[in-house]
Amino acid sequence: MxxxxxxxxxxxxxxxxxxxxxxxxxxxxxxxxxxxxxxxxxxxxxxxPMQHAVGQDLSALSVDEIDERVSQLQAEIARLQDARKAKMASRDAASAFFKS
Known part of the structure; x- marks a missing residue:
């Protein structure tokens, strides 16, 4: 029951x-x-995904983990530079179009 x-x-x-x-x-x-x-x-x-913060304590990371973060940050820097170049080209094209 x-x-x-x-x-x-x-x-x-x-x-x-x-x-x-x-x-x-x-x-x-x-x-x-x-x-x-x-x-x-x-x-x-x-x-x-690993998140890296500027000024983060790195003492707990191994050499391999630091190398992996360095490569990830380098890839992110390259991506940001490409995006910046594309935006600059777009802005320059727009300013040239409106000046003429």
């Missing part, structure tokens, strides 16, 4: 629904649905 009362209370609190393709009842879970949609979701969630 206690087991049935517990089950009724628990099942109502979980809003059980029969999912298509499954023969069991389960509570909807966004994490479970993401995992079913993308089986590699956990791998992507564990690999967070």
């Amino acid at each position: 206690v087991r049935n009362a517990f089950w009724r209370k628990w099942s109502r609190s979980r809003h059980f629904a029969l999912q298509p393709g499954l023969s069991i009842l389960r509570a909807p879970s966004s994490q479970m649905e993401r995992t079913m949609a993308d089986p590699f979701a956990d791998d992507l969630a564990q690999r967070k």
